[in-house]
Amino acid sequence: MQTSTSLALSEFEHDVLNGLQKNPKSLSSKYFYDDEGSRLFQRIMHLPEYYLTRSELEIFTKHKEAMLSLFNSDQEGFELIELGAGDGLKTKVLLSHFSERNVPFTYIPIDISEKALDELTANLSREIPDLAMQPVNDDYFKALNGQMTYSQYTKRIVFFLGSNIGNFSEERSLQFLNQLKNCLNPGDMIMIGFDLQKNPFTILSAYNDTQGITRDFNMNLLDRMNRELGADFRTDRFVHYPIYDPATGEARSYLVSLLKQQVYLEKLDEWVYFEEGEAVHTETSRKYTLSQMKQLCTQAGLKPIHYFTDSKHYFADMLLKV
Numbered sequence: 001m002q003t004s005t006s007l008a009l010s011e012f013e014h015d016v017l018n019g020l021q022k023n024p025k026s027l028s029s030k031y032f033y034d035d036e037g038s039r040l041f042q043r044i045m046h047l048p049e050y051y052l053t054r055s056e057l058e059i060f061t062k063h064k065e066a067m068l069s070l071f072n073s074d075q076e077g078f079e080l081i082e083l084g085a086g087d088g089l090k091t092k093v094l095l096s097h098f099s100e101r102n103v104p105f106t107y108i109p110i111d112i113s114e115k116a117l118d119e120l121t122a123n124l125s126r127e128i129p130d131l132a133m134q135p136v137n138d139d140y141f142k143a144l145n146g147q148m149t150y151s152q153y154t155k156r157i158v159f160f161l162g163s164n165i166g167n168f169s170e171e172r173s174l175q176f177l178n179q180l181k182n183c184l185n186p187g188d189m190i191m192i193g194f195d196l197q198k199n200p201f202t203i204l205s206a207y208n209d210t211q212g213i214t215r216d217f218n219m220n221l222l223d224r225m226n227r228e229l230g231a232d233f234r235t236d237r238f239v240h241y242p243i244y245d246p247a248t249g250e251a252r253s254y255l256v257s258l259l260k261q262q263v264y265l266e267k268l269d270e271w272v273y274f275e276e277g278e279a280v281h282t283e284t285s286r287k288y289t290l291s292q293m294k295q296l297c298t299q300a301g302l303k304p305i306h307y308f309t310d311s312k313h314y315f316a317d318m319l320l321k322v
């Protein structure tokens, strides 16, 4: 019998081989998040240059009351579902507020990482003892599509925060929103966090911090292949190279080979060849204008109800109705 870990591993193996044998080379940013990568991302969220988390936290702090009246306009309570909850830092602001107000609701964090989910629920039950919570350790759509009911509430509000949508291509984000819409009922709501286009130097710095944490985060992909695939990547033979293109709104990160070299992937018994200066694309983080945001959402057949932004207009959370 194949276990879920060996399945996941073979998908990783397959994607690595595919990505490194094509031209230009690429690896999916979803592979950043092993335990080490998740730890590094937690550190990124606290970096002075990484304004995204702080901006969204400001939005939630400033607009928690307005959000509550939109979520609970019928006073009937709701399910608050969060896709990829992470450490829940931003959501916690809302959860405590709703809890203080005795709002009838259940929090349903959905995450593929059991470790992240365990830490989140332990932390929340300590800090908000009254919180009704129903964590789900699964793939987003599997969790949403199952005929399962997680609470007594019929109305669902789904959060997809932190500019996670920015990692998707335009086509993929449209598909994602459509898929999400099809899991929900008319009247349900979705809140999406978008990073906004702004001074390109501000954006570039967020992916090129002076402490080198984002570099380590990117390089962890090489370490992960060493750990899991028995590869012999030397991180000193690559450079972390982030760029921001204000014409497309895309921040992209690369790992660039500093010399002509070959790398052996023991587990796959395969060699990969790099030219001097050859790039591996590892991540795209798309930044939006307000009109692009609205266009994407309406194209997906969702109705923009309200958007919330921070004092610097760096970030926006868009509330949509199905």
Ligand code: AVJ
Residues within 6 Å of the ligand: 044, 052, 162, 163, 164, 166, 167, 206, 207, 214, 217, 283, 284, 285
């Ligand atoms: C978690 C996908 C929102 O794109 O800004 C942070 C990941 N990459 N620094 C982002 C990330 C480099 C982050 N997201």
